[in-house]
Amino acid sequence: MKxxxxxxxxxxxxxxxxxxxxxxxxxxxxxxxxILAFTVxxxxxxxxxxxxxxxxxxxxxxxxxFLGVAWGLYLLxxxxxxxADGFAADKRNNALLFWKSMPVSDFRILLAKLVAAVTILPxxxxxxxxxSMALMLGxxxxxxxxxxxxxxxxxxxxxxxxxxxxLIELVQLAASLxxxxxxxxxxxxxxxxxxRWAIPGALLLPALASTLEWVTLGGTHPFATRxxxxxxxxxxxxxxxxxxxxxxxxxxxxxxSAGLAYASDLIALLDWTQVGIxxxxxxxxxxxxxxxxxxxxxx
Numbered sequence: 001m002k003x004x005x006x007x008x009x010x011x012x013x014x015x016x017x018x019x020x021x022x023x024x025x026x027x028x029x030x031x032x033x034x035i036l037a038f039t040v041x042x043x044x045x046x047x048x049x050x051x052x053x054x055x056x057x058x059x060x061x062x063x064x065x066f067l068g069v070a071w072g073l074y075l076l077x078x079x080x081x082x083x084a085d086g087f088a089a090d091k092r093n094n095a096l097l098f099w100k101s102m103p104v105s106d107f108r109i110l111l112a113k114l115v116a117a118v119t120i121l122p123x124x125x126x127x128x129x130x131x132s133m134a135l136m137l138g139x140x141x142x143x144x145x146x147x148x149x150x151x152x153x154x155x156x157x158x159x160x161x162x163x164x165x166x167l168i169e170l171v172q173l174a175a176s177l178x179x180x181x182x183x184x185x186x187x188x189x190x191x192x193x194x195x196r197w198a199i200p201g202a203l204l205l206p207a208l209a210s211t212l213e214w215v216t217l218g219g220t221h222p223f224a225t226r227x228x229x230x231x232x233x234x235x236x237x238x239x240x241x242x243x244x245x246x247x248x249x250x251x252x253x254x255x256x257s258a259g260l261a262y263a264s265d266l267i268a269l270l271d272w273t274q275v276g277i278x279x280x281x282x283x284x285x286x287x288x289x290x291x292x293x294x295x296x297x298x299x
Contacts, residue, residue: 003104007112011086012120018078019121023071023128030067030132034139060140060158061258064133064165071129072173076180078125079117083184084198086113087191087289107290110188114286117184118177126173130166137162164259171263175238178275182234185282189289206231234274240266 012019087110137158183202191198210228214221222228242262 004108004112004115007104007109008116008120011113011116012124014089015082015086015121016124018082019124020128023074023125026074027128027132027135031135031139034136060137060161061165064137064161065168067133067136068129068165068169068172071125071132072169072176075122075125075173076176079122079184080187080199082121083113083117083188084191084196086117087188088195088198105290106294107287110192110286110290110293111283114181114185114188114282117188118181122173122177126170129169130162133162133165167259168262171266172239175266175270179234179238179270179278181275182278182281182285185285189285192289192293234278238266238270240269 141158186205187198187202190201194201206228207222210225210231211222213225213227217225240262242258242265
């Protein structure tokens with residue numbers, strides 16, 4: 001078990017540039033932009049009419065939520081590039097013979113890479129997300145107070161915003177990682193065969209499978225098949241209905257239970273049967289990739 005944990009930790013050490021150092025640099029940029037936005041007059045805080053009735057946590061809540069979405073897109077793209085690069089790294093840097101001499105199977109090595117992709121690597125980015133939200137909210141509050149701007153949320157209100165958005169982002173991150181696990185595993189498995197070209201190869205496979213169904217079973221066109229409909233369903237990001245509920249009602253009215261409402265609704269809506277099928281598929285393709293890696297090494 002210690003060896004497996006060490007393998008997972010190794011992935012963070014080797015890819016800390018994309019999952020830790022790079023995000024921290026982006027946090028510095030976000031902090032600078034936040035300070036400038038409130039100190040050079042780029043944000044107009046003079047409200048009148050209906051805006052005077054805005055909930056004191058609504059604006060920082062949706063601002064933090066938007067920041068979390070941006071970080072989520074960054075993480076999603078980075079994870080797929082990690083799978084394409086990390087699963088082929090040993091072959092590229094001639095480390096296969098070294099790992100072959102260790103008492104660790106190819107399956108455990110590849111499984112550790114996949115586990116790192118859904119635990120420690122996104123966990124590092126999530127920690128940076130929390131840091132960026134805290135800095136953005138705190139800096140906005142402090143600069144507004146020192147600038148004499150009339151709009152202040154209070155640190156108690158900002159804590160409510162931070163806690164709610166952090167819970168939303170955590171549950172959304174966990175659900176997305178579970179939902180996209182088979183795709184990440186497929187890219188990683190293909191990377192053991194074709195290296196960095198795994199991403200375009202993984203994108204080509206669904207189109208080939210759908211085309212094969214269209215040719216054999218018929219249909220209007222290759223993208224009007226059951227295979228394509230299923231893949232489209234699995235490629236859709238799982239999300240809660242709470243955002244639509246907030247926007248259809250009064251988007252500026254957000255109470256202190258927003259995070260729990262979002263989390264419970266998303267957990268209830270998630271197709272856990274498909275999550276289980278995806279997990280089995282992920283382990284299966286990783287096992288096949290490990291067998292290919294073991295046999296190709298022996299030859």
